[in-house]
Amino acid sequence: RHKRASARSASGNFTRHSGSGRVQEDDDDSLFTQPTTSQVQRGLEKLTPAQVERKVTAEVVQFILVKDQKKFPIRRADLIRVVLKEYKNIYPEVMKRAARTFEQVFGLRLMEIDPKNHLYILQNNLEPVGAASPVISKTGLLWVILSVIFMKGGVVRESVIWNILKKLRVQPGEKHSEFGEVKKVVTEEFVRQRYLEYVRVPHTEPLEHDFCWGQRAVAEVSKAKILEFMAELHQQDPKSWSQQYREAQASSPRAGTSSQR
């Protein structure tokens, strides 16, 4: 009998939430309330281990792998809406197992980079081997932007970035042979991928923007390695940039990043 009671209380939750007017983007996510441990437990009891396993490996893992192709973060809301559906009550357990599969089978780490909007990314858990995967030349472009932001203390005006890129023969207004529409790549693609944040500067006329590191960059990019490359380029000791050096030391690759489990 108490099973039925809990089902009713859960559906009560949903009606209450759907009543609140929210932004479209978050709407379906707001319908979802994190199930409690006992709810998960009850949910698991109703399913066979094979059913759970199929959901986890065949569907969730595959879904995340395919979604990750474009390097846009994966939204929890999409995962629930598209894959989990009626299994959503065991969401935490499914994610735990998916993370385990990624770690043990693929050498990847499933990370929540934005705990507020529940965005996930995959991160390489293995030491980079080099030359194993095809090089994506956009990485070079991204590196220039991220490292300039880092070297200049975390925030850089858009015009500064474009000036530097112009010197590197990349014109924002033109189609580049390697990158296509550079302006779009930088201000849209990199931003959606959460490598960059593109923030409007108040009181500017015409409108101006600042760039800073996005959540994916924080999780995925090593400041120490940037500084190392920078030092190599300038033939200079990395310690000579004392501020940056200290920052790089403080944010060693994976310290303090939140992980899904």
Place this chain on the structure above:
Amino acid sequence: HHAWVLIMRRSHADGDEGSSRQNGSDGPKGAEQQQSEAEVGAFSFHPTDSQNSENDPRQRRELRSRYRELISTVQQNREDILSPSNNKLTEVLEEANRLFKDVRQVREAALDARFLVVATDLGKEKATQMCAGNGFDPSIFTENLLSFMGLNRLEGGEDEQPEGQQVDGYLPEDAWHRLARRAESCFRTAPSFHYMNGAFHVEPPPPKPRIERQRREPTKEAKRIMPTELKKLDGFHQEATEREVERILGYLRSYYRDDPTCPISYYEFVIDPNSFSRTIENIFHTSFLIRDGLARMYLDDSKLPCIAPIEEAAVGNGDSSSRKQCIISLSPKLWKRHTLLFSLPPIFLSPV
């Protein structure tokens, strides 16, 4: 010093945006002076000023144009002014102070305020640079980076920096590639996962995930598109195989014709020393020749497999009793060994 001044000025700008109280005076002593001047200016014009000079439209126009000029030079030389090695920011502030002496009316004062916003912003950025340890100079950075990317400095003067196109030629084509290869080590990007045959079309619907479509009942559109695509793919493969088989037969016959007495070593024939996968394809295609009775295989005196075409006349006489099957296995390791063993530069079956 001027960073501090700017903060003072900024607080004015924030306090009463757009009003005539903003003004361009600078320096600690100016702060008090400006206060009294501004107060007066806000309510009535200075009594001792001659009415003429206040209202002379020509003078006012000139003042405004000088302000605009100042603002635009500041905006255009932003990078220069920001460079830690000079005092240009102070200079333009002083220039603005000189201009402000003649400001009596709101329109001019508004321009002064606009200049103030621009200058404040520059001051803030310059201050940020100081925090960042000052050691990073974007122009040195780009120079070093260009060298790293393989910029050819011999052609054309590097000192002149013409806008745009002309300089493009000096950067080699793989410049960004080179940079990306080195920069990769800074990223812990997960390698992206792709189906070998691209099971789902990645491009068109951006937010809609592909898996969703697979799981749903196939919509009408999917029904319509899927079979045609598959047929096309199938036909293409069929054709490609036939063409390849045809091509290989041509090679075999021409080698045989060159010297019918000399046996053609099977491995020499199929192995592509540069590509394992090519080799496998060759074996695959050659097997069709055997199956169709267009070629035969035999072992020579040293028990090595040889291949020879069957003469046109004899084709079709293929005795069913002589039919045999054999399996050829080849691993990359074996393939490597074979390429050495058969000391193979002669590429019999060069790729198309």
